[in-house]
Amino acid sequence: MRLKCPVCGERDRREFYYVGDAVALARPDPDAGEAAWDDYVHNRDNPAGVTRDLWQHEAGCAAWIVVTRNTVSHEILETALAADVKRAMS
Amino acid sequence: MRYSGFKVIKEALSGHKGWKPAWREPDPKPHYDIVIIGGGGHGLATAHYLAKVYKQKNIAVIEKGWIGGGNVGRNTTIIRSNYLLDGNEPFYEFSLKLWEGLEQDLNYNAMVSQRGIMNLIHSDAQRDAFVRRGNAMILNGADAEYLNEAQIRKEYPFLKFDDQRFPIKGGLAQRRGGTVRHDAVAWGYARSADSHGVDIIQNCEVTGFKIENGVCKGIETSRGFIGADKVGCAVAGNSGRLMGMAGMRLPIESHVLQAFVSEGLKPVLPGVITFGAGHFYVSQSDKGGLVFGGDLDGYNSYAQRGNLPVVEDVCEGGMAIMPMIGRARLLRMWGGIMDMSMDGSPYIDKTHIEGLYFNGGWCYGGFKATPASGYTFAHLLANDTPHETATAYRLDRYKTGHMIDEKGQGNQPNLH
Secondary structure (H helix, E strand, C coil), X not given: CEEEECCCEEEEHHHCEEXXXXXXXXXXXXXXXXXXXXXXXXXXXXXXXXXXXEEECCCCCCCEEEEEEECCCCCEEEEEEHHHHHHHHC | CCCCHHHHHXXXXXXXXXXXXXXXXXXXXXXXXXXXXXXXXXXXXXXXXXXXXXXXXXXXXXXXXXXXXXXXXXXXXXXXXXXXXXXXXXXXXXXXXXXXXXXXXXXXXXXXXXXXXXXXXXXXXXXXXXXXXXXXHHHCCCCXXXXXXXHHHHHCCCCCCCCCCCCCCEEXXXXXXXXXXXXXXXXXXXXXXXXXXXEEECCCCEEEEEEECCEEEEEEECCEEEEEEEEEEECCCCHHHHHHCCCCCECEEEEEEEEEEEEECXXXXXXXXXXXXXXXXXXXXXXXXXXXXXXXXXXXXXXXXXXXXXXXXXXXXXXXXXXXXXXXCEEEEEEXXXXXXXXXXXXXXXXXXXXXXXXECCXXXXXXXXXXXXXXXXXXXXHCCCCCCCCCCCCCCXXXXXXXXXXXXXXXXXXX
8 A cells, every 4th residue: 555645745655654534633622512522532434435534654754644545445545734634624 | 963973973984965054044034033133253153142042032143245254254263361451351251161161052163272372571561561461360260370481481492582672581371262263163153043043144235224213123135124123233344334324423443454374384383372562473273374463454444455564564573473484484364354442342232223232343352252242242132231241341431431441542443
């Protein structure tokens, strides 16, 4: 598996640290309530198909990257800087 | 038909013409009292204990492919009960006790081999942690034994004792641990469940649940609607996919775990060795292959195959602790999909939907748990109360602050 870092280009999977579901981009308000926070911290969509997760180019430029990926075929569909994705959301 | 030595001899003398299929292939009935989704080890064990121990009638097991074709056919066959925490250890010890009587219970040779498991120790801190774990095991009725370096040298002289980074300083042994012929577990449970009247329906994929006013009335399948008073789901690896059809989001991520087997060798490895510090464990199958594995690939996946970095990492671990493994050639490698939960422990619980029960989140500890998982899930399905050894496996335990995190990693499923 090779990932395309938006800064450094296509690199080996070994250079990246996997953090998890990109749910972290949609952090609830501090006073959103117990149910919203429990859901955010613990529950996952876990799709068989296209998913979005967060990786860090740990052994490269250290950028946080949102990777759109297929969990069945391991195909990488799209990568973008997490900062850009977050900015586009707000 | 009961299997026995006499029967084997009789069949040998009459050309093996009297053997019958070990289970029927019935068509699904329109309605069952209890439907189990998932014809793997856990689902078939659940059906067996429901019928035999809890005396339930009118049960079906629904399997999308063939029985035993999922993780019970793809694991590294190790059984043990060397856990630390109160929520886990009684459950896994119950499981190990069931393994010890399994073959008599099923009248099926599952090749349960209590050859022992050894966790290696490399530092003082690790020794403290393992001694504590051993004491927790003993307190819960399991066996545990601390071995010093000299004792391990005697049993496993070929290990690399003087490694610069991880010198072997001792080990925690559980002599009652070992290995089991994994496919035979699925077949044995299937045969027993079938003989107690359970319908095992293969090639029947669940496509949805019929849920009315918060009550589960049955399942939609590729072979039509099947009504049920109670539906139990035991499809670890695909739990997210299945429970998504019931509108549930779970505290689970699916991850791929790879395993490896070498070419057949003469007996070299008496028991199971785990090298936790280097993420490597190994045993030798009865056919002679070294069966070994290591860490998850680390990213969410439903593909039953992994990537090369983990192959490299596992083989490095093997070379570090058992250099002679470098002379063996790799015969096969494969990947299985794990339900990785948020605290590394499983779920056996009712859901918020009446009549729908869930068993999953087994991480990479599902095989050893098979008998107790089936037994306690059957208890829950039959009585609507958890079995005494499985009270902690609640789906809402994060909300209430009762997570069972053996490794203390927090909500990072790929690190458990």
